[in-house]
Amino acid sequence: MTTRNPIEATPRSLRIAALVLPLLLLLGLLAWQRPDPAAGVLVDGLVQLGGERVDRRAPDFELPGLDGTSRRLADHAGHLIFLNFWASWCEPCREEMPAMVNLARTLQRRPFAMVAVSLDEDPQALRDFLVQEGIDPTSMVILHDPEGRSAREYGTELLPETWLITPRGRVFARFQGALPWDDPSVIRFMERLMRAWQPPAP
Numbered sequence: 001m002t003t004r005n006p007i008e009a010t011p012r013s014l015r016i017a018a019l020v021l022p023l024l025l026l027l028g029l030l031a032w033q034r035p036d037p038a039a040g041v042l043v044d045g046l047v048q049l050g051g052e053r054v055d056r057r058a059p060d061f062e063l064p065g066l067d068g069t070s071r072r073l074a075d076h077a078g079h080l081i082f083l084n085f086w087a088s089w090c091e092p093c094r095e096e097m098p099a100m101v102n103l104a105r106t107l108q109r110r111p112f113a114m115v116a117v118s119l120d121e122d123p124q125a126l127r128d129f130l131v132q133e134g135i136d137p138t139s140m141v142i143l144h145d146p147e148g149r150s151a152r153e154y155g156t157e158l159l160p161e162t163w164l165i166t167p168r169g170r171v172f173a174r175f176q177g178a179l180p181w182d183d184p185s186v187i188r189f190m191e192r193l194m195r196a197w198q199p200p201a202p
Contacts, residue, residue: 046173058083058171063150066144081114082114083162083165084117088120102182103190106187108139117144117151121146154171
């Protein structure tokens with residue numbers, strides 16, 4: 001009696017699938033592990049702005065806004081997130097805030113989200129500062145964390161401190177101290193990042 005080769009006995013479509021499937025899995029793995037498309041931008045732009053390269057998952061958190069409604073950082077997934085830790089008693093923070101407002105307004109129609117987490121213990125001090133400085137609280141997402149838990153999760157060491165987070169939820173840059181966020185060079189840097197992360201057209 002003749003014994004058939006089990007491979008020959010397998011239907012042609014199944015043999016092709018058995019060969020193609022591992023290849024597809026390998027290609028998918030390589031695509032997932034491909035270099036960050038913004039890496040080239042970071043080499044020049046990040047260094048010029050005095051930022052520090054970071055690469056780790058962005059901790060999510062939930063905090064109340066000025067109206068008492070709780071909001072999560074993850075609500076802004078799919079956007080370039082500008083996460084700033086500050087307080088109204090911090091003089092560099094106060095000096096930096098107008099430039100942040102200008103940046104947020106400039107990029108308001110782009111996939112960009114500015115989240116400013118105040119570490120003020122007294123929420124009224126936060127509100128008074130915004131009124132005194134004429135800062136429109138709707139120009140950005142302002143959250144209140146009097147215990148500073150979110151700042152500790154990120155490893156914030158001084159105020160103000162800013163973290164840039166990719167649309168996929170990974171921290172990639174850290175900036176310590178106040179910066180002129182509305183400077184044209186900063187705006188160009190943010191726009192280049194958003195273009196680099198923009199999904200390809202179908």
